[in-house]
Amino acid sequence: MVIYVVRHGQTDLNLERKAQGRNGLPLNEEGIKQAKLLNRKFEEANITFNYIYSSPQERAVQTAKISSGSDKIIIDERLDVYDLGSADGLPLSEIKMTGTVPDMKIYSGVEDLEDYKKRIYSFIEDLIKDYGKANCNILIVGHKDSSGMLDAYFNGFEIKTIYDDYLKFASSNCEYKKYIIK
Numbered sequence: 001m002v003i004y005v006v007r008h009g010q011t012d013l014n015l016e017r018k019a020q021g022r023n024g025l026p027l028n029e030e031g032i033k034q035a036k037l038l039n040r041k042f043e044e045a046n047i048t049f050n051y052i053y054s055s056p057q058e059r060a061v062q063t064a065k066i067s068s069g070s071d072k073i074i075i076d077e078r079l080d081v082y083d084l085g086s087a088d089g090l091p092l093s094e095i096k097m098t099g100t101v102p103d104m105k106i107y108s109g110v111e112d113l114e115d116y117k118k119r120i121y122s123f124i125e126d127l128i129k130d131y132g133k134a135n136c137n138i139l140i141v142g143h144k145d146s147s148g149m150l151d152a153y154f155n156g157f158e159i160k161t162i163y164d165d166y167l168k169f170a171s172s173n174c175e176y177k178k179y180i181i182k
Contacts, residue, residue: 021084034174035066050136085109099162
């Protein structure tokens with residue numbers, strides 16, 4: 001099994017350097033171009049996908065469809081973006097952080113990082129259990145946080161506190177990382 005993890009293409013909030021959580025925007029023109037370019041890269045490398053999973057966020061679903069050239073997208077709620085609570089949409093430079101997350105004493109509704117980790121790990125562990133011995137290609141399209149969390153998982157980086165910077169493993173817009181499961 002080969003897993004390809006992609007961060008969605010650019011949106012206007014990415015361009016404006018604002019936090020983008022569950023109140024995010026669809027792809028902008030540049031994001032669509034990025035997804036089309038990724039589709040060409042996959043085609044040139046002769047990569048086709050047996051399964052395509054996406055976060056339920058529109059920007060991720062758009063990226064999944066465009067980059068894979070398929071409408072057969074499996075939405076998995078566990079891939080949803082990290083919930084930024086009331087920090088969603090604010091300029092990144094203005095958000096008060098505690099480690100890798102918005103300060104929960106200042107912003108309401110911020111997701112617990114351990115809960116986020118558990119849902120992402122649950123998704124990938126189920127995927128490996130279901131398809132780990134199969135000869136298949138799987139595309140996963142998500143967000144900055146999910147690309148970082150998945151890369152941390154595959155590289156054995158332990159995330160025990162909000163200060164363990166898993167975001168250093170995050171991908172840029174429409175960048176993909178490849179993981180071979182044996």
